[in-house]
Structures are given as C-alpha cells and as structure tokens.
Amino acid sequence: MSMLDTGPARRQQRGRNPLRDPLDRRLPRVAGPCVLVLFGVTGDLSRKKLMPAVYDLANRGLLPPGFGLVGFARRDWEDEDFAKVVHDAVAEHARTPFREEVWQQLLEGIRFVRGEFDDGAAFDRLADTIRDLDEERGTGGNHAFYLSIPPKSFEKVIAQLKGHGMAVQDSRHWNRVVIEKPFGHNLESARQLDAMLSEAFSPDAVFRIDHYLGKETVQNVMALRFANQIFEPIWNRNYVSHVQITMAEDIGIAGRAGYYDGIGAARDVIQNHLLQLLALTAMEEPTKFEAEELRTEKKKVLAALTLPDDLDAHTARGQYTAGWQGGERAPGYLEEDGVAPDSTTETYAAIRLGVDNRRWAGVPFYLRTAKRMPRRVTEVALNFRRAPHLPFHDTQSLGSNALVLRIQPNEGVTLRFGAKVPGTQNSVRDVTMDFGYGSSFTESSPEAYERLILDVLLGDPPLFPQHEEVELAWKILDPVLDHWADSPIPPEGYPSGTWGPASGREMLARDGFEWRRP
Structure with a gap:
C-alpha cells in the first residue's frame, strides 16, 4: 500500500502539492489521473530517460495518486518483473533522490502486457489492463501511448490501437500518442506518416517528441x-x-x-x-x-x-x-x-x-x-x-563579439567581447562573461523528458512540432x-x-x- 495518506492525495488532486518545493515554479502544474503506456520498454531510451523521468515527476509531486504505468514488450514478464526493470532504471538514472514512499506510490500502478505488435490478442489484453487501471486507480479513461520503437513499427501499433478502441477520445476522456523522431525519412514519407496518424488520432492528440x-x-x-x-x-x-x-x-x-x-x-x-x-x-x-x-x-x-x-x-x-x-x-x-x-x-x-x-x-x-x-x-x-573603426594600439587578439547559448552539456549563456589589457599600451583582447544554470540557481534543471512527458499528460503542446x-x-x-x-x-x-x-x-x-x- 502507498505510504501517502488520503488527505495529501486529496490535496494533491486539488492542485496543492505537498511533495513539491513551494519555491520551484518551473514545473508547477500537476497532471490529472491517467495511464502512460510505454512501447519499447527494453530499449535504452525507456531505461535511461523515460522511466527515470516518470519517477522524477512523481518525486516532485507532479503526478497524481491516480496514475498508472504500463509496459508492453515481447518479454515473458509478470508485473513484478517489469516493476524490477523500472526500479533498476530509476536507481541508476533518476535525477532526484530515491524515496521509498514515492516508489511505493508508483509501484501500485505498474502493469505489464506481453505481446508482439501484430498480435491482436495482446492488444486485447492491453485494453483490458488499462480498463482495469481506470477502475482500480481512478485514471478516468485518460491514456497516453508512448511509441519508443523503430519507425517501421509505427503503422502496426497505431492500427492496433485504433482497431481496439484505444484511439477514441471525447469531451470526458482522452487518448494521446507520442512518437519519437525521425518523422519519416523524406517529405513523402513524412506525409504518409501524418496521414496514418490522422486516421487514428485527432491532430491535437498527436505529440511529436523533439527532446531538445x-x-x-x-x-x-x-x-x-x-x-x-x-x-x-x-x-x-x-x-x-x-x-x-x-x-x-x-x-x-x-x-x-x-x-x-x-x-x-x-x-x-x-x-x-x-x-x-x-x-x-x-x-x-x-x-x-x-x-x-x-x-x-x-x-x-x-x-x-x-x-x-x-x-x-x-x-x-x-x-x-x-x-x-x-x-x-x-x-x-x-x-x-x-x-x-x-x-x-x-x-x-x-x-x-x-x-x-x-x-x-x-x-x-x-x-x-x-x-x-x-x-x-x-x-x-x-x-x-566587427566595429567599423578600432582606434586602439593592438587589436590582433580581438575577435568578433559573440553571444553563445549553450544547450548541453553545461547549460548557460556566454557573452564574448573586447576589454582593455591591463598595462600602459592600449591593447584590446577577448574576454567572456558567463551565466551557468548550475551556478546561478540552487535547484538543478529538470531533464527534457520530464517537461515533455508532463506536457503530454497535461495536453499542452507548445514544445512539440x-x-x-x-x-x-x-x-x-x-x-x-x-x-x-x-x-x-x-x-x-x-x-x-x-x-x-x-x-x-x-x-x-x-x-x-x-x-x-x-
């Protein structure tokens, strides 16, 4: 059973989050009750990024008590086996410290479905599994399907989701699909991919992940x-x-x-x-x-x-x-x-x-x-x-001014400009001013997948092409x-x-x- 009592759970559902630092305003929104289904759970992306990101969101209080995580793969696993995979991935790659009470909360909603992408019976079991989670965990019929799989398998999985009624959405429930790049290999194939997605999901239910x-x-x-x-x-x-x-x-x-x-x-x-x-x-x-x-x-x-x-x-x-x-x-x-x-x-x-x-x-x-x-x-x-006129004694060491936005690995901004060298000669050389997230803010930046997964669950599409x-x-x-x-x-x-x-x-x-x- 979860170590979080029902009082905090109710407060969390109302949007007041007891687990999140009140000074942290970068990820202030809490997802509503939902199920996240991961296809391709045995791959590096799921193990190194997706599963740890789910835990980090939960650890920051940004997932609701009514949350389920379902893995789909060919492995001959039970729910407990998949839970062990998630646990190990979290222990090795999570950004935030491991907390047993958070893990127990997640554990109650972890399920696994064994099957191939062309196995209709497996998708019947998947539909039954998320329906059971809707009833047991109160996930409200809201489901996100994350396709962390090779692009050649997109069509099979999308067709199965549509054929088994898992792509339908109405005013009370939503079903969303997430795909990773590449989005086709040229213009023609990209259009074919979009046409295939549009046959199953509405445009606002399709999220194309660009983690950058x-x-x-x-x-x-x-x-x-x-x-x-x-x-x-x-x-x-x-x-x-x-x-x-x-x-x-x-x-x-x-x-x-x-x-x-x-x-x-x-x-x-x-x-x-x-x-x-x-x-x-x-x-x-x-x-x-x-x-x-x-x-x-x-x-x-x-x-x-x-x-x-x-x-x-x-x-x-x-x-x-x-x-x-x-x-x-x-x-x-x-x-x-x-x-x-x-x-x-x-x-x-x-x-x-x-x-x-x-x-x-x-x-x-x-x-x-x-x-x-x-x-x-x-x-x-x-x-x-460059400046049109440089009335200085020595500018041989002076380059062009530059404003550099560092995306990775050390996120920040650098400004390069000219400054006088100490001494009697009027010489100018390049110097830099540097802003780094790690040194300017006490809290670390969330991983990209934390932000993007949360946006999918919230249905907020600004960062998705x-x-x-x-x-x-x-x-x-x-x-x-x-x-x-x-x-x-x-x-x-x-x-x-x-x-x-x-x-x-x-x-x-x-x-x-x-x-x-x-």
Whole structure:
C-alpha cells in the first residue's frame, strides 16, 4: 500500500502539492489521473530517460495518486518483473533522490502486457489492463501511448490501437500518442506518416517528441530575447554577421548501425533538432507564449529558409575514420559492427541556410552536426559584425563579439567581447562573461523528458512540432540529400577526435568565417 495518506492525495488532486518545493515554479502544474503506456520498454531510451523521468515527476509531486504505468514488450514478464526493470532504471538514472514512499506510490500502478505488435490478442489484453487501471486507480479513461520503437513499427501499433478502441477520445476522456523522431525519412514519407496518424488520432492528440525543445536553455532563448531589452535591438542583420548552430557528439554510433546506417547525420539531427533551434533563434516575438502563436512564428521562419544555389560549395558531409578519442583508439565508421563496408552514410553534415525576411536577409545560418568530434556540445552562437573603426594600439587578439547559448552539456549563456589589457599600451583582447544554470540557481534543471512527458499528460503542446513544421523542414533538407545521393563523390573522411573534414572548414572560409571550437 502507498505510504501517502488520503488527505495529501486529496490535496494533491486539488492542485496543492505537498511533495513539491513551494519555491520551484518551473514545473508547477500537476497532471490529472491517467495511464502512460510505454512501447519499447527494453530499449535504452525507456531505461535511461523515460522511466527515470516518470519517477522524477512523481518525486516532485507532479503526478497524481491516480496514475498508472504500463509496459508492453515481447518479454515473458509478470508485473513484478517489469516493476524490477523500472526500479533498476530509476536507481541508476533518476535525477532526484530515491524515496521509498514515492516508489511505493508508483509501484501500485505498474502493469505489464506481453505481446508482439501484430498480435491482436495482446492488444486485447492491453485494453483490458488499462480498463482495469481506470477502475482500480481512478485514471478516468485518460491514456497516453508512448511509441519508443523503430519507425517501421509505427503503422502496426497505431492500427492496433485504433482497431481496439484505444484511439477514441471525447469531451470526458482522452487518448494521446507520442512518437519519437525521425518523422519519416523524406517529405513523402513524412506525409504518409501524418496521414496514418490522422486516421487514428485527432491532430491535437498527436505529440511529436523533439527532446531538445524541452531543454532549459532552448526555452531560455525566448526569455533571453523577449524579456531583456538589451538583446532584442541587436538581434538582426544590422549587427549579426552570421549564426552557427552546432551539435557535436564525442561518441560513434554506439552499436546503433541498424538504425543509423542509411539515415545519417542530416536526417538524424539537422531535420529536427537543428532546424527547430534555428526557428526559435530567428523567429519574431509571438503575441503570447501559447502553442498556436509559437508554431505560427516558427513556421514563418521555416517557410522563409533558402538554400544556396551551389550545394557543392555550401554544404559538406563527412564520415569518421579511425583515430584517437579521449586517449583511446577509436575505429572508423566503416569498421563499426553492422556497417556495410561500402556505406556512404555521412556522420558529419553541415549546410548553409538563409532566412529570406527583413530581419535576417543576407545573414548566413550555418548548421553542423557530427559524431566522433573532440567533445560533446550543442550551442547556438550569434556572431556580431566587427566595429567599423578600432582606434586602439593592438587589436590582433580581438575577435568578433559573440553571444553563445549553450544547450548541453553545461547549460548557460556566454557573452564574448573586447576589454582593455591591463598595462600602459592600449591593447584590446577577448574576454567572456558567463551565466551557468548550475551556478546561478540552487535547484538543478529538470531533464527534457520530464517537461515533455508532463506536457503530454497535461495536453499542452507548445514544445512539440506539428506536421506542418516537419514538412517545411523536409522541404529544405530533401534537395540536399538528393544532391548528395546523386554525387559520385563519397563523404570526406575525417579522423575520429577532430572537428570534421576540410570541406566543412572550406564551406565557411568561402564566406570569410570559420567554425567556433567550443
């Protein structure tokens, strides 16, 4: 039995939360009674992110007493076996401390259903299980289905949910579905995916997860711009020379050849994460921070994106070769298990885009992503034009001013500017001012999946891209992918542990710039 008595439970249901720190205003809303069904519970995403996020939400008092967690997989497990899997995942990966009373509260609502995706009887059992939870736990007929599974299985699961009456929603009950990227592999397949989802669920019941949009610093882009008068006046073509958006990983494909080979860096990261970051960076101020207004402004940016005419000169792709990573010998991509020896899948992708509107006309936006780079980092860097006149004795060490938003791993904001060097000579060099979440706030930032799962359960969609945004992103990326596919030149090799191929550096050098080394 739960160690939380019925008095606190009633107060929690009314919205007064006895478990949450009253000073914590970042996740103030409590989900209503509901069931979360996880497909793909044996995968890394479920074990490392989803299950710990559910516990962390419960630990912060953001899940109701009427909550159920159902796992669906092929394993021959009972409820207790799945509960042990959840417990171990929480113990290893949860952000917040383990508390027995919180675990016992969750444990009462944990169930497991064994079955294959094409097994109709298994989905009958799933429907019975969530119906039992509705009665036993008071979950009210509200269900969210999280598809942490390969995209090729989406259609089977969606069809089963629809066929077994688990996609119906009315004014009193809701059923929602959550899918992870990639949202198709090109524009045509993205449209097919949307059509398939629309046959079963209403548009407002479909949540496309882009976990980068749940990160604290990504959301802080809007606060930085629109809550501070000092930045917005210079956030335009008059002052910004170019923008660099980088997502670098220091690992290889980590045993994911079955997923990664044939997809590559551009589909895996640029189409979703980086184009969403670009849209948030370049968009105009919404009238209010609600879903429709945010989406409207992001779609305006995505619709205004332009590709250069010469894709050979203004895009780059590479593939990591053997080298040294963190003091250890790292294999090349073609040496990874499961990768075809003649694979032309890129592990480095960089493109230059323009934004054809009054604010950004003429400002290049450079997007790059890669594996096996020297360090793991994601950032958005606004690089400013140099001062037109520098009446100083020595400015050789002075670069361009830059405002850098660090998305990971150390979330924060850095401002680079020039300052006089102490001494008699009038010399100016670069210095930085740094804001870090970890040092500026006593509480740690919630994990992205905490915020996003809570938003799904609340039915709050601002941080989830709609299918129109997905289609606009594919319209930009498809010509690049088609150009690369038709090119007789394979991806350029770059040694593991380096900042990518020469073609990536040359791409910026043609415009008089160079990549930052975070």
